[in-house]
Amino acid sequence: MVKIHNFGAGPAKLPEEVYDIIKDELTNFDGTGISLLETSHRSQTYFKLNTEIQDVVRRLLNVPSNYKILFLAGGGQGQFAAVPLNLISRTGTADYVVTGTWSDKAAKEAKKYGKVNLVLPPTDRFTGIPDVSTWKLDPNASYVYICTNETVHGVEFDSIPDTKGVPLVADMSSNIMSKKIDVSKFGVIYGGAQKNIGTAGVTLVIVREDLLNQALPICPSILDWTVTAKNDSILNTPPMFAIYVMGRVLQWIERKGGLDKMAEMATKKSSLVYKAIEESNGFYYAPVAKNSRSKMNIPFRIGSPEGNDVLEKEFLKGAEARGLIQLKGHRMVGGIRASTYNAVTVEEVETLVNSMKDFHKQHSK
Structure with a gap:
């Protein structure tokens, strides 16, 4: 069998x-003689793990002491609702900077709970991030929302926008822990773990303490950051195994040289x-402007800017034969997409680049 990439x-x-590490600890976690999968979330064993993982998050991102670190279920979409709630x-109003599919979905969800101001003109083509000087920000907004890396379209912020004192909220699901950031410039940061720092089931939320105690009365307790913070992310049975995996990935990042590496x-x-x-020479085409190209998710087309369905299917088939899997672009945009997260x-x-060059050579005769 070929090696899978x-x-x-x-x-x-x-x-x-x-x-x-997971294999070694799966059936005997921390010397308990049982798996974490069957360990009580009210045990000292889990309390210790919960604190340990918060500590590694704080170290890696240099999280200031006036921020709470939370572990929640519900994925990024859960936070689409949790943010406005x-x-x-x-x-009663919020600014949304829509630069791709996920910020667009977040804005639509937020409209259920208040007024949403779209900072940028509506579009269905996401190929870059307009200069902040062109943004129509509302100084009365409760917060400004961005997605720092759009997984579908491959659009990534290369700097932190100045929101003139309005709290900045960032969905960092697919580029969190890929580089250092100044946490103090954000009111809230969150990220689903399954893209760059773990497995599906847990979302990391980092929230500034002065933004707690403001939830709408209709906010469910399970999405209320204040309630979660007061209960140290153990309001109910948390997604313990997903939290554990995230912790082991973060510890791996730390061992490998941290965020600089x-x-x-x-x-x-x-x-x-x-x-x-x-x-x-145009055989491959990257749709995103150079100053907004993602380092995590790289979409491209083959044959033309619109793509060539026959060539792209052939490329994917040949790549899979070499063990290069899950390269098909998102169903909304098509084409090819290579995600080069920390673990890649x-x-x-x-190996991918060699496959690209070979395919180009084969079809340029």
């Missing part, structure tokens, strides 16, 4: 080293793919 956008590849009460590798891996696209190695990306 997983470029899936999520659930995504986990570090092989973490799998080895927890924050929109102050003024992750950022270095992200630049190296994405540059390899973008270089292959740029040097193909440089060697795997080089």
Whole structure:
């Protein structure tokens, strides 16, 4: 069997080293003689793990002491509702910067709970991020919402926008822990773990303490950050195994050199793919503007900017024969998409690039 190289956008590849740890701990966690899967969430064993994982998050991101670190179920879509339910009460309105599918879905969800101002003109083509000087921000907004990396379209913020004192909320599901960020510039950061830092089932939320105690009366307790914070993320039985896996991935990041190393590798891996696209003389086409190209999710078309269905299917079939899997673009946009998250190695990306070059050579005769 050929070696598998997983470029899936999520659930995504986990570090092989973490799998080895999970195997060793699966049936005897922390010397208890039983699996974490059957351990009480009210046990000292789980309390210790819960604190340990919060601590590694705080270390990696240098999270200030006035921020709470929460672990919630419900994925990113749960937070699409949780954000307005927890924050929109102050003024009843919020600014949404829609740069792709996920921020668009978040804005539509928020409209159920208050007024949403779309900072950018509506579009169904997401190929970049307009300069902040063109944004129509409302100084009366309860918060400004962005998605720092759009998984579907491959659009990524390369800097943190200045929101003039209005709390900035960021969905970082697919690029969290890929580089250092200044947490103090955000009111709230969240990310579903299954893309870059773990497996499906848990969402990491980092919220500034002054933004707690503002939830709408209709906010369910399970989505209320204040209630979750008061209960140290153990309001009910949490997604313990997903939290544990996330913790082991974060510890792996720390051992491998932390976020400086992750950022270095992200630049190296994405540059390899973008270089292959740029040097193909138009055979491969990247739809995203260069200053907004994601280092985590790289979409591209084959044959033309609109793509060639026959060539793309052939490429995917040939790639899979080489063990390069989950490269098919999102169903909404088609084409090819390579996700080069932290766990994807440089060697795997080089294998992909060699496959791209071989396919180009084969079809340029």
